[in-house]
Amino acid sequence: MYNTNTMTVRTPGTPASKIDRATPASTPGAPKAKEEKIVVTVRLRPLNKREQAIKDQVAWECIDDQTIIYKSTPQERLIAPTTYTFDKVFAPSCLTETVYESVKNVALSALMGINATIFAYGQTSSGKTYTMRGITEKAVNDIYEHILNTPERDFSIKISGLEIYNENVRDLLNLDTGRNLKLLDDPEKGTVVEKLVEEAAENDKHLRHLISICEAQRQVGETALNDTSSRSHQIIRLTIESSLRENSGCVRSFVASLNFVDLAGSERASQTHTDGARLREGCHINLSLMTLTTVIRKLSVGKRSGHIPYRDSKLTRILQHSLGGNARTAIICTLSPATSHVEQSRNTLSFATRAKEVTNNAQVNMIVSDKQLVKHLQKEVARLEAELRTPDPSARIGSEVESKEKDLRIQQMELEIEELRRQRDLAQSQVEEMRKKMLEQQASNPFESPKQVKKCLSFSVSLSPNNEGKALVRGDRTRNTMGRQTMRQSSTAPFTLMHEIRKLEQLQEQLGEEAKHALEVLQKEVACHRQGNQDAAETIAKLQAEIRDMCSVRNASEDVVVRDVDPNRSVGANLKEEITRLHSQGSTIANLEEQLENVQKSIDKLVLSLPSNNDQSNNEENLKSKTHSRKKKMLPLGSSNSANIQNLIRSPCTPLSSSRKVLDAESENKDPENDIMSSDTRQGSEKPTPTKSEDGEVSSREGTPCYQRSSSVNMRKMQKMFQNAAEENVRSIRAYVTELKERVAKLQYQKQLLVCQVLELEANEAAGYDIEDDENPSETQEEAAVSWHLTFLEQRQQIIELWDICQVSIIHRTQFYLLFKGDTADQIYMEVELRRLTWLHQHFAELGNASPAPQGDKPPISLSSSIRALKREREFLAKRLITRLSAEERDALYIKWNVPLEGKHRKLQFVNKLWTNPHDTKHIQESAEIVAKLVGFCEGGNVSKEMFELNFALPSDKRPWYIGWEPISNLIQL
Ligand SMILES: Nc1ncnc2c1ncn2[C@@H]1O[C@H](COP(=O)(O)OP(=O)(O)OP(=O)(O)O)[C@@H](O)[C@H]1O
Numbered sequence: 001m002y003n004t005n006t007m008t009v010r011t012p013g014t015p016a017s018k019i020d021r022a023t024p025a026s027t028p029g030a031p032k033a034k035e036e037k038i039v040v041t042v043r044l045r046p047l048n049k050r051e052q053a054i055k056d057q058v059a060w061e062c063i064d065d066q067t068i069i070y071k072s073t074p075q076e077r078l079i080a081p082t083t084y085t086f087d088k089v090f091a092p093s094c095l096t097e098t099v100y101e102s103v104k105n106v107a108l109s110a111l112m113g114i115n116a117t118i119f120a121y122g123q124t125s126s127g128k129t130y131t132m133r134g135i136t137e138k139a140v141n142d143i144y145e146h147i148l149n150t151p152e153r154d155f156s157i158k159i160s161g162l163e164i165y166n167e168n169v170r171d172l173l174n175l176d177t178g179r180n181l182k183l184l185d186d187p188e189k190g191t192v193v194e195k196l197v198e199e200a201a202e203n204d205k206h207l208r209h210l211i212s213i214c215e216a217q218r219q220v221g222e223t224a225l226n227d228t229s230s231r232s233h234q235i236i237r238l239t240i241e242s243s244l245r246e247n248s249g250c251v252r253s254f255v256a257s258l259n260f261v262d263l264a265g266s267e268r269a270s271q272t273h274t275d276g277a278r279l280r281e282g283c284h285i286n287l288s289l290m291t292l293t294t295v296i297r298k299l300s301v302g303k304r305s306g307h308i309p310y311r312d313s314k315l316t317r318i319l320q321h322s323l324g325g326n327a328r329t330a331i332i333c334t335l336s337p338a339t340s341h342v343e344q345s346r347n348t349l350s351f352a353t354r355a356k357e358v359t360n361n362a363q364v365n366m367i368v369s370d371k372q373l374v375k376h377l378q379k380e381v382a383r384l385e386a387e388l389r390t391p392d393p394s395a396r397i398g399s400e401v402e403s404k405e406k407d408l409r410i411q412q413m414e415l416e417i418e419e420l421r422r423q424r425d426l427a428q429s430q431v432e433e434m435r436k437k438m439l440e441q442q443a444s445n446p447f448e449s450p451k452q453v454k455k456c457l458s459f460s461v462s463l464s465p466n467n468e469g470k471a472l473v474r475g476d477r478t479r480n481t482m483g484r485q486t487m488r489q490s491s492t493a494p495f496t497l498m499h500e501i502r503k504l505e506q507l508q509e510q511l512g513e514e515a516k517h518a519l520e521v522l523q524k525e526v527a528c529h530r531q532g533n534q535d536a537a538e539t540i541a542k543l544q545a546e547i548r549d550m551c552s553v554r555n556a557s558e559d560v561v562v563r564d565v566d567p568n569r570s571v572g573a574n575l576k577e578e579i580t581r582l583h584s585q586g587s588t589i590a591n592l593e594e595q596l597e598n599v600q601k602s603i604d605k606l607v608l609s610l611p612s613n614n615d616q617s618n619n620e621e622n623l624k625s626k627t628h629s630r631k632k633k634m635l636p637l638g639s640s641n642s643a644n645i646q647n648l649i650r651s652p653c654t655p656l657s658s659s660r661k662v663l664d665a666e667s668e669n670k671d672p673e674n675d676i677m678s679s680d681t682r683q684g685s686e687k688p689t690p691t692k693s694e695d696g697e698v699s700s701r702e703g704t705p706c707y708q709r710s711s712s713v714n715m716r717k718m719q720k721m722f723q724n725a726a727e728e729n730v731r732s733i734r735a736y737v738t739e740l741k742e743r744v745a746k747l748q749y750q751k752q753l754l755v756c757q758v759l760e761l762e763a764n765e766a767a768g769y770d771i772e773d774d775e776n777p778s779e780t781q782e783e784a785a786v787s788w789h790l791t792f793l794e795q796r797q798q799i800i801e802l803w804d805i806c807q808v809s810i811i812h813r814t815q816f817y818l819l820f821k822g823d824t825a826d827q828i829y830m831e832v833e834l835r836r837l838t839w840l841h842q843h844f845a846e847l848g849n850a851s852p853a854p855q856g857d858k859p860p861i862s863l864s865s866s867i868r869a870l871k872r873e874r875e876f877l878a879k880r881l882i883t884r885l886s887a888e889e890r891d892a893l894y895i896k897w898n899v900p901l902e903g904k905h906r907k908l909q910f911v912n913k914l915w916t917n918p919h920d921t922k923h924i925q926e927s928a929e930i931v932a933k934l935v936g937f938c939e940g941g942n943v944s945k946e947m948f949e950l951n952f953a954l955p956s957d958k959r960p961w962y963i964g965w966e967p968i969s970n971l972i973q974l
Pocket residue numbers: 044045046048092122123124125126127128129130131226228229230231263264265266334
């Protein structure tokens with residue numbers, strides 16, 4: 001059976017990336033590169049109808065299976081060679097199947113991790129496409145047959161297809177955007193075709209279908225010699241990866257690419273009677289082929305040949321590995337037998353003769369997981385040490401050089417082991433630190449033990465303290481088992497859950513109260529603006545209607561009876577009831593959310609329609625920033641926000657309260673004579689409310705301090721101040737409503753999370769898992785702290801790996817990574833992130849190759865959309881390198897990250913290296929620090945943990961690099 005784990009993905013890039021990201025091929029146990037000549041065969045086709053029609057003669061004959069001769073006249077024999085020998089030659093009667101047998105070994109070596117390329121070269125209409133189609137078909141058959149006969153390995157096959165047409169690289173699997181793809185130079189991967197789509201093949205049928213798409217998309221035109229002449233060079237690339245199945249205890253993988261290359265005709269333009277478009281094509285075709293010929297010629301001369309001009313054409317750049325590099329290569333040269341094409345056939349044979357001399361250095365591309373590598377190195381060190389301690393007398397005969405090499409290797413290994421030890425010690429000290437912290441916390445808050453928190457929120461594997469070593473390395477095997485693992489085991493206690501549900505309900509209740517209060521204040525505020533313009537009046541009327549609606553929602557929700565948990569009833573009965581009740585209330589929170597949304601829109605409109613709004617733009621900016629900074633100080637999920645309400649909602653229409661700060665700020669540096677309001681403001685808070693009269697004048701009751709001074713003030717200025725203050729009130733309410741909305745959204749989400757846990761609990765109960773038994777009285781709080789820290793480390797590793805698999809935004813990864821460092825309070829966020837990513841991973845796997853349907857006006861989520869978004873994000877970050885880092889800083893980074901200082905696209909090359917190795921802790925830490933610097937994110941700075949969660953859940957968030965994320969409420973689908 002072939003691999004069923006393969007999810008259908010579309011990823012850009014070339015297969016080299018896979019190798020480069022893993023341990024290089026020079027890993028222990030990997031076979032060395034093997035020198036091997038290119039396999040060159042020649043195929044003679046039968047005379048075609050055209051040739052027969054003009055009574056053309058057969059000029060060539062295959063005299064044995066390696067020799068082809070030209071049936072020449074004695075004179076001709078003097079001027080040109082007439083006999084050519086190759087690895088194989090095929091007479092016109094030979095079937096493609098026979099031709100395939102000669103290149104089969106090359107093709108199938110891709111299954112063993114060796115890159116392979118099969119070319120067809122020859123003049124137009126000589127049978128290149130005819131031959132390559134058959135070869136590809138047969139290779140696909142054999143590949144899948146091999147997979148079937150090799151059950152001990154997991155295989156995955158991906159395909160990409162491109163054509164080089166008029167020196168433009170076009171993606172044959174994505175003609176929409178892949179029309180002129182760029183070639184990038186990657187210092188490690190070589191030439192990379194940017195944005196080339198790669199699709200995973202589900203099975204042989206699917207692979208054939210994808211190949212047929214490539215062929216259908218290829219440029220074809222009519223020439224004098226061929227009605228359906230291929231006008232481009234086509235490369236179909238299969239990337240074959242395989243690894244031994246897990247239970248075999250060895251985690252080595254092979255990865256290799258297999259290229260099927262159907263070149264465009266090698267004829268001269270005059271021969272095909274081309275002009276216009278065909279002539280232009282011919283020029284480009286010949287440019288690429290000329291470079292190919294030069295490259296082959298130079299390579300055939302061997303090492304003396306000096307510079308090899310791979311870069312002179314796109315074809316040779318892309319196929320560089322296959323020409324004298326790390327690949328096995330076979331070339332099938334196709335010939336027309338006709339006398340009229342002798343010259344072209346000779347050219348082809350001369351190319352073939354050169355190609356015979358080219359030597360490649362193919363090697364097995366093996367990936368060994370870091371874990372395995374460490375084990376291997378440790379064994380090797382132990383072996384070498386033992387060898388040194390008890391030297392074998394025969395070994396002494398070995399040269400000194402050999403023993404020096406050994407010493408060097410031992411030193412190297414010791415260094416690596418030292419580094420591993422250091423990392424382990426670091427992790428241990430972190431655990432220790434965490435344990436201490438937890439003990440301190442428990443001392444100060446004995447009611448909230450870490451164990452309680454864990455019981456309440458964690459649904460992943462609970463680790464016993466002596467599992468430490470295991471937990472640290474467990475990340476490796478998590479990809480496939482993660483979903484099952486997290487859902488299977490639960491340590492959630494039912495009563496704690498119900499308690500949590502109650503707490504949420506209280507919070508909901510409280511939010512409702514606050515919303516109601518805010519609306520009352522808003523209602524009064526709105527009343528003060530009645531004398532505004534017509535638009536404002538309409539908005540106000542609408543707003544009031546919405547407020548009434550909201551109040552009725554609130555009243556309805558108040559009708560819900562919240563009963564206490566009955567300790568005498570069974571856990572299952574209680575929980576079932578809880579779920580039913582939560583479901584029945586489901587719409588209440590959603591309604592509240594929706595209503596708040598409407599109110600906010602109306603407030604926005606109201607603010608816009610205020611008469612002085614236009615000339616207030618600067619002021620508005622100030623107010624915005626003030627509102628924002630005030631909002632930041634508030635805790636959106638605090639247990640009670642009554643203090644915030646007081647801060648935000650002042651007495652309606654009272655400049656003395658709400659705009660105090662604004663006015664204070666405005667009055668700074670002002671003439672004290674005109675500074676009445678500031679002096680009033682400072683005097684007390686219980687001032688009478690001034691009102692606006694018909695003519696816009698502001699009046700106040702006689703006898704109040706305000707009135708007594710009014711004669712000496714500039715009334716216009718005062719009126720303006722009142723108006724500003726009123727507007728500020730509305731803005732404050734708007735900010736508050738925004739905050740309420742966020743809190744309601746969070747509440748909604750927390751409720752969903754709890755419901756999930758309750759359901760999970762039920763499932764466990766149904767499966768006969770005794771939840772209460774899970775309570776282990778002997779487990780100390782200290783153990784719980786250590787256990788959480790280990791869980792955290794494991795979860796974080798899982799998250800990092802899933803980020804990588806799901807191609808999640810690296811800005812998101814950075815923020816998350818830097819914010820959540822293992823605090824007990826981080827549990828919910830870790831949990832949420834893991835759930836989202838597990839969902840996303842499953843979603844991508846289920847989606848497979850199908851195009852996701854758009855959901856409303858939201859962009860559909862798919863792996864390819866995430867990849868595209870991530871690409872845009874990397875481009876964005878690359879631009880930021882200029883603005884955020886000095887030239888010296890950039891150069892230092894390029895050097896550190898092995899980006900050539902002189903290379904093109906250095907910035908993008910560098911950014912493309914960030915967050916690419918989920919298994920390297922140092923790499924992750926450094927990537928996060930760099931991205932944080934580029935986006936201006938600092939810990940404890942402009943992103944709080946609470947907002948973090950919401951940022952990714954808001955449906956209105958259209959920032960491109962967040963495509964691929966869905967509101968959590970949609971993900972959980974409750
Ligand atoms: N060995 C063969 N036996 C029978 N027919 C063949 C053979 N080789 C090629 N043909 C036929 O010759 C015609 C031209 O072949 P094909 O299109 O493969 O040529 P080509 O070299 O790819 O040409 P171009 O470079 O113009 O694309 C086709 O109709 C094909 O079916």
